[in-house]
Amino acid sequence: MGCIGDIGRRGGRAWHPADQRRPYGGCAETALSAALDLAAIVGQRAFTAQDLRRSCSAWIDAQLPADVRRHLHRAVNERRSGRAIAGLTVLSALCGWINGGDEGARLAVTSAMPELAAALAPSEAMRRRHDARRLHPADAPELFAVVYDVCRRAGLRRMPQVYLLPGEHAMNAFALGSPDDPVITLTRGLLDGMTRSEVAAIIAHEIAHICNGDASIMALAGGLHRSIRLVSAASLAGMPRRMAVAPETATLIWLLQAAPAIAELLCLALSRIRELAADAFALDLIAEPHTLASALEKLERHHRGLGHSRADAEEGELYGYLHSHPSTDQRVSFVHVLA
DSSP, X not given: OHHHHHHHHXXXXXXXXXXXXXXXXXXXXXXXXXXXXXXXXHHHTTTOHHHHHHHHHHHHHTTOOXXXXXXXXXXXXXXXXXXXXXXXXXXXXXXXXHHXXXXXXXXXXXXXXXXXXXXXXXXXXXXXXSOOEEEOTTTOHHHHHHHHHHXXXXXXXXOOEEEEEOOTTOOOEEEEXXXXXXEEEEEHHHHHHSOHXXXXXXXXXXXXXXXXXXXHHHHHHHHHHHHHHHHHHHHHHTOTTHHHHOXXXXXXXXXXXXXXXXXXXXXXXXXXXXXXXXXXHHTTSSSOTTHHHXXXXXXXXXXXXXXXXXXXXXXXXXXXXXXXXXXXXXXXXXXXXXX
C-alpha cells in the first residue's frame, strides 16, 4: 500500500532531465512488476481456448442442461472481457504516469472516451463509410420476418435497421450500434448462399453483439489502444538519452516500447472473447442451434476456398493470438458443446 501512495506523491508533473539524478527506486519497480505480471496473466492464460474447453467438458460431464452451459460460458467470457479492459486501462494509466505523473495517467485513460461517441451513430456511419442500401420490410419480407423473430427472442426493444451491401461473391455480416440504435449489415452473397435457418443463425450472432454492447466495448478498447500508442511514443521521444544516463530506468523504457504491442494483443484477445460470447448468446435466439455451426463452416469455406480444418492447421499455434476471431474449428466445437 505504501508503494501506491509513493507513486501518487511523486507523480505531479512530467519527467524532467533533472530526474536522471533521482532514480525511481524499488517502489516503481514493484508497481511495474505487478503491471507486467498482470499483462502476462491476461495475455497468456485468460484468452486461450484450452481452459474454456476444459470447462465445457466438465459441464457436459456434470450433465448440465444446454441452456445452463451457455449461461456459464457467457459468464466466463464476461469475466475475461473485464480482465482485458482492466489490462488496457492499467497499461494506459501506467504509460501516462511515466510521462506526466498522476495527471498524465488520468488524461491517458480519459482520452479514450471520445472513441465511444463514434459507436453511437451507426446509421450515419453506414451512410458515410459504406456503399450500403437500407432495406425496408416491403423490400425483403422474409428476411425481416427472420430478424423480427430473433429480436423477439433476444428481448430487443427496437428493431434494427437492415442494410444490404452489394456484391454477389461476398459473404459477410456485421453489426453496429447499441440496443437503442441497432444496425445490421448483410451482403447479397450471404443471403444468396445460405439457407433461411443459416441466415437466421448469422443474424442471431449479430443481434447478440448488439445486445452485449460489443460496439461500445471494442470502441473503448480501441481508444485505450490508441492512447497507449500516442503516450508511449511521446514519452520515449521526451527521454532520448535517459537509458544511457540512468540504467535503472531501463524497465520503464522497455515497457513504453512494448506497450503498443501488448495493447494490440489485448485488443485482439478481447475481440475473440466477444465473438465467443456472441456465439453462445446466438444459440438462445434460434430454433435450430446447430445451424450456427453449419453457417460458420460455410463462411470459412467461402473465405478460404478450402476445408476450414486444413486451413486452420496451417496457421500454427500463433493463430489464436494474432487474429481478431477464434478459429472456425474452435467456434464450431464450442457450438456443438453448447447447443
